[in-house]
Amino acid sequence: MTNSADKEEAKKALPSQTLLRGLDVIEAVSNQALSISDIAKKTGITYSTAHRIVSVLLQRHYLKQDGTKGYSLGRKVLELGFQAFHQTTLTRVAHPFLEQLARDTLDTVHLARIETDSVIYLDKVSSQRSVEISSRIGGRKPLISTGVGKALILDWSETEWAALYQRSGAVFQEKMTQEQWLALMRGYALGGYSFDLGEDALSIRCVAAPVRDGSRKIVAAVSVSSMLEYMDSERMQALIPRVKSAAAKISAELGMQM
Structure with a gap:
């Protein structure tokens, strides 16, 4: 269930902010933030928001799941x-x-x-x-x-x-x-x-x-x-x-x- 902090964050999340957060997530992963908890902590966003952004980046191959370790940069970033x-x-x-x-x-x-x-x-x-x-x-x-x-x-x-x-x-x-x-x-x-x-x-x-x-x-x-x-x-x-x-x-x- 979405908590009040997530709802408040969603209200404030303009398209440009969403883009910036996506870029923040990619940069965080490039600096070895492998888990969603690590990503949320380094970017200052909630766990559920981090999870949502990571899911989209996985679909577009900007991130990939690195076995049981977490996440790493995907082939699209390399390309x-x-x-x-x-x-x-x-x-x-x-x-x-x-x-x-x-x-x-x-x-x-x-x-x-x-x-x-x-x-x-x-x-x-x-x-x-x-x-x-x-x-x-x-x-x-x-x-x-x-x-x-x-x-x-x-x-x-x-x-x-x-x-x-x-x-x-x-x-x-x-x-x-x-x-x-x-x-x-x-x-x-x-x-x-x-x-x-x-x-x-x-x-x-x-x-x-x-x-x-x-x-x-x-x-x-x-x-x-x-x-x-x-x-x-x-x-x-x-x-x-x-x-x-x-x-x-x-x-x-x-x-x-x-």
Whole structure:
């Protein structure tokens, strides 16, 4: 039965407070507070509240039950930790190459990674021309319609490409059939690069290439983007080796053997 202290605490527990308490519980467990009694004592919350929060964190794999000893950090915390470390390392390693590519091309250069059916921009070096690409670090764009998005999925199977088209094909600025999409992706996969031919914004063109880690897994993509007036088809073709070279240099720094 819930006692009066729990009822009073529940009244005061705004969503932000609940989030903070959940974070307090994770931090307490990281400091070897293994039992719910220990967690309650270290965080200053009641036993029943600690039990409720621990139950949710167990369901989401932020905590795990460590046999009869109590609780320890779960796989989700480890996954996020590795992901954060990898992203920080990736951005730091890649930035000098992005800057060089931007100097060489005068255009906007991006570094992005995949998250479900979107790309997230990890870094951006702005154009030296009098144009601005409306992207920002931390911003999202559709995976299917961007140059970096296509570069990130070059290793996918045709079945996976088709499934993405079914989920996201409606975002194209101009209608494209599934077979047209698959034909594009086959060509990009063979060439090891990708284009944005106005699928995301009619006035923007982009050339992109994948970045791979030591296991040859695609972990990011690099792109050069500009307005159509600066990026005709001939220039896009000429940019392919430059963008692929920058991506290869970043990949080498991440341990990929050529």
